[in-house]
Amino acid sequence: xxxxxxxxxxxxxxxxxxxxxxxxxxxxxxxxxxxxxxxxxxxxxxxxxxxxxxxxxxxxxxxxxxxxxxxxxxxxxxxxxxxxxxxxxxxxxxxxxxxxxxxxxxxxxxxxxxxxxxxxxxxxxxxxxxxxxxxxxxxxxxxxxxxxxxxxxxxxxxxxxxxxxxxxxxxxxxxxxxxxxxxxxxxxxxxxxxxxxxxxxxxxxxxxxxxxxxxxxxxxxxxxxx
Amino acid sequence: xxxxxxxxxxxxxxxxxxxxxxxxxxxxxxxxxxxxxxxxxxxxxxxxxxxxxxxxxxxxxxxxxxxxxxxxxxxxxxxxxxxxxxxxxxxxxxxxxxxxxxxxxxxxxxxxxxxxxxxxxxxxxxxxxxxxxxxxxxxxxxxxxxxxxxxxxxxxxxxxxxxxxxxxxxxxxxxxxxxxxxxxxxxxxxxxxxxxxxxxxxxxxxxxxxxxxxxxxxxxxxxxxx
DNA sequence: CGGCATCCATTTTGATACTG
DNA sequence: CAGTATCAAAATGGATGCCG
Numbered sequence: 032x033x034x035x036x037x038x039x040x041x042x043x044x045x046x047x048x049x050x051x052x053x054x055x056x057x058x059x060x061x062x063x064x065x066x067x068x069x070x071x072x073x074x075x076x077x078x079x080x081x082x083x084x085x086x087x088x089x090x091x092x093x094x095x096x097x098x099x100x101x102x103x104x105x106x107x108x109x110x111x112x113x114x115x116x117x118x119x120x121x122x123x124x125x126x127x128x129x130x131x132x133x134x135x136x137x138x139x140x141x142x143x144x145x146x147x148x149x150x151x152x153x154x155x156x157x158x159x160x161x162x163x164x165x166x167x168x169x170x171x172x173x174x175x176x177x178x179x180x181x182x183x184x185x186x187x188x189x190x191x192x193x194x195x196x197x198x199x200x201x202x203x204x205x206x207x208x209x210x211x212x213x214x215x216x217x218x219x220x221x222x223x224x225x226x227x228x229x230x231x232x233x234x235x236x237x238x239x240x241x242x243x244x245x246x247x248x249x250x251x252x253x254x255x256x257x
Numbered sequence: 258x259x260x261x262x263x264x265x266x267x268x269x270x271x272x273x274x275x276x277x278x279x280x281x282x283x284x285x286x287x288x289x290x291x292x293x294x295x296x297x298x299x300x301x302x303x304x305x306x307x308x309x310x311x312x313x314x315x316x317x318x319x320x321x322x323x324x325x326x327x328x329x330x331x332x333x334x335x336x337x338x339x340x341x342x343x344x345x346x347x348x349x350x351x352x353x354x355x356x357x358x359x360x361x362x363x364x365x366x367x368x369x370x371x372x373x374x375x376x377x378x379x380x381x382x383x384x385x386x387x388x389x390x391x392x393x394x395x396x397x398x399x400x401x402x403x404x405x406x407x408x409x410x411x412x413x414x415x416x417x418x419x420x421x422x423x424x425x426x427x428x429x430x431x432x433x434x435x436x437x438x439x440x441x442x443x444x445x446x447x448x449x450x451x452x453x454x455x456x457x458x459x460x461x462x463x464x465x466x467x468x469x470x471x472x473x474x475x476x477x478x479x480x481x482x483x
Numbered sequence: 484c485g486g487c488a489t490c491c492a493t494t495t496t497g498a499t500a501c502t503g
Numbered sequence: 504c505a506g507t508a509t510c511a512a513a514a515t516g517g518a519t520g521c522c523g
Contacts, residue, residue, distance in 0.1 A: 035514090037304065038366075038368060038369050038370060039283075039370050039371070040370065040436060041354075041357075041375035042353070042356075042361065042375075042379050042382070043282070043357060044375075046353045046356050046357035046360075047353065052514090053277070053514085053515075054515095056269070056277070057265075057270060060269050060270075068484085070485070078515095079515095079516085080516060080517060081485090081486070081487080082487075082488075082489090082515095083514090083516080085485090086487095088486095093481050094478065095480055095481060108484080108485085109485075115476075116479075120356055122355065123353055125352075126349040126352045127269045127272040127273065127349055128267075128268040131269060135268065135275065136266075136268055136271065139266045143265060144265050145266040145267070146267075149265065149266075152269070153267070210266060214266075252322070252340070253324075254319075254320075255318055255321065261495090261515095279496075294504080295504075295506075296505075304497075306496080306498060307507080308499095308506085308508080308509090309495085309496065311507075334504080334505095335505080484523105486521100486522090486523095487520105487521085487522090488519100488520085488521080488522105489519085489521105490518085490519090491517090492516085493514105494515070494516095495513080495514065495515085496511100496513070496514080497512075498509100498510090498511085499508100499509085499510090500507105500510105501506105501507080502505105502506085502507075503505090503507100
């Protein structure tokens with residue numbers, strides 16, 4: 032099976048040769064919030080069969096973007112994690128997310144899936160490093176069964192699947208509310224006032240939240256009906 | 258003909274629904290350095306047939322990323338240009354380019370195509386806005402038949418196909434030398450000393466060039482042979 | 484559960500011939 | 504040139520079964 036290539040000595044084309052196949056960048060997106068097991072990946076990506084998933088992971092592993100790991104106790108099950116080269120794709124995924132937040136996140140469509148981890152990554156895409164200069168804060172998001180945390184540390188941020196150690200703020204929020212929040216279709220204040228969310232902990236850190244993650248104003252593309 | 262979609266309410270996935278198909282991001286890449294005609298596009302993208310090219314352009318037009326324009330006199334021929342939404346994809350393409358420059362630009366392979374415009378975009382991907390604060394300069398690159406210019410203006414840069422009006426610096430450079438330069442496999446000074454390039458104009462602006470475009474140090478991915 | 488193989492219907496693509 | 508039409512080759516989606 033010969034690898035298909037654009038055959039261009041161009042950095043963009045060579046990158047797309049490696050990660051431009053269908054599903055590949057979404058797999059990277061999943062791994063950007065922490066290691067995931069085979070089944071986790073398949074569960075997040077409806078429509079991707081086990082055969083193609085196995086092939087994609089093998090390809091990413093062979094190309095040095097992903098490596099197999101064994102989850103720490105008590106899990107002790109095999110999983111996939113990004114290598115440094117794989118993590119280097121974060122700016123690509125975040126750039127795609129920023130474009131989508133600006134130009135493509137209208138109403139959710141019937142039958143469209145939603146996972147809170149995607150919204151967390153969407154928030155990260157809007158992180159404002161300048162606004163975070165000199166700040167340190169640990170935010171935990173609890174969206175029904177799933178928990179994430181965002182660690183802000185002087186212009187940098189890390190968003191990972193799982194609970195935080197000693198969060199400054201804990202935000203408990205419903206699934207739909209979180210979805211709308213991360214798509215700039217509502218604000219955290221609205222969600223709290225409407226009873227869809229609650230927040231506890233450091234009130235000052237909470238108030239800073241919407242300065243740290245500045246969602247873009249949605250725009251509409253000129254549609255061509257013809 | 259139903260459009261294939263990931264069916265995820267996720268900014269990254271929705272963006273990939275629009276531009277994730279094969280060739281699409283490379284078409285955007287081509288248009289990022291100015292409007293191009295149908296034939297120009299096909300010529301740059303060996304392997305992309307006329308049928309698929311027409312389908313892709315129609316799709317991009319319908320989705321509001323590209324619009325048909327008529328080139329100004331004396332050309333007066335039809336061409337394709339990016340809309341604001343299409344230009345918004347520049348950060349995506351540049352992020353792909355930066356990753357490729359860091360992790361994927363080893364030796365050119367036999368039979369791999371190369372167009373100077375790709376290298377110009379590669380340079381742009383490495384533009385250092387901070388180093389350019391307060392500066393203004395117009396650089397023209399002449400690579401055999403093709404000419405490009407880079408207009409630096411206080412932290413911003415624009416790289417466009419075509420000659421500049423009153424360039425501060427004109428760099429005339431051979432095809433291979435330019436290719437190696439943009440892949441961080443050699444420096445402009447080396448190319449000039451080796452006779453593969455010459456530069457005229459404002460010497461101070463010329464010396465600033467390699468501060469403005471900081472190519473990343475190439476790294477190698479851990480290959481897995483098994 | 485993780486992972487791979489197989490079979491098959493459907494899409495996507497690549498290449499080329501053809502038309503205004 | 505710009506773009507359609509056509510057909511063969513490849514990639515994908517989905518179901519299923521196997522093995523450790």
